[in-house]
Amino acid sequence: MERSSRDRLSVDLRGLKAPLLARAQAQRLTPSAFIRGMLAAQLGPPQDAASHPTSTSPTRVRASRVRLSLRMGAAEARRIHEGARRSGVSVGDYLSGLAAGVPVFTDGGTRQAHVGALMASTAELATLSRHLHRLATLLASGNVEAARPYRAMLASLNADVRRHLALASTVLADLQPRRGTAQPADVWAR
Structure with missing residues (x-):
């Protein structure tokens, strides 16, 4: 060792x-x-002072984070480290998320996957917004023929927006602690 x-x-x-x-x-x-x-x-x-570097300024207390030492089997520790790595957060943030009942951790998902899905849906919504602006410009100028290709987009507009809102609410809910559990300090606001 x-x-x-x-x-x-x-x-x-x-x-x-x-x-x-x-x-x-x-x-x-x-x-x-x-x-x-x-x-x-x-x-x-110490006798071998050269091998023990000292700091000229004392270590200051950081009030927002504390160290927690846990004793567990090697297999459990590997699972925790793997879960934190897979989720893209520190071990401390991962454990506090599990303790708070944050669904993205307790259900085996990953924070990056949830945020990635939300970003992709938001990008689609931004494209939809640009198309709507173009359509409004064409209609305002009286160019009905150029506006016809946007008809299919208008037909699915309600469903597209509702799908995005449903995804956004699910992702945001899965990144928050479940009701009735203690919330870790500022971990999920990042």
Whole structure:
């Protein structure tokens, strides 16, 4: 197994987590940066300091996102990574979407496929709009013969617009959390 370039150690804080988090937050540091600072003050610099680059500015707390560590079997982790890759989102966004019950993830679809279908339908609607503008121009100028080829388009206009609206509402609904579930912060507004 390949060794990580980062040194890690898990510690059972036995009730010290809350005061640790409060102190780190008060100093506007991540818990890891706070603990590294405390350890460095107690232990001094590492013997091979050149192999452990340090930052001159402490790591700041990012309030909008937090790290979540999960323990699971390798097969489950592969499925989650594959689902996130297939959906075109980060693992965190994928898991929060699953937890929120976003249908595009819970039903096995992909965000890109839904958005792609909506974009294609919107492009067709834009073409339809150009044809309608051309037809209106021809009719306004009294050129009825040149306007006749647009007759078939007018016959299917209602069905085409309704089909686009149905697709758009389905895609938008499938990209939102189901009612009654917790919504992940700003993930689906992108």
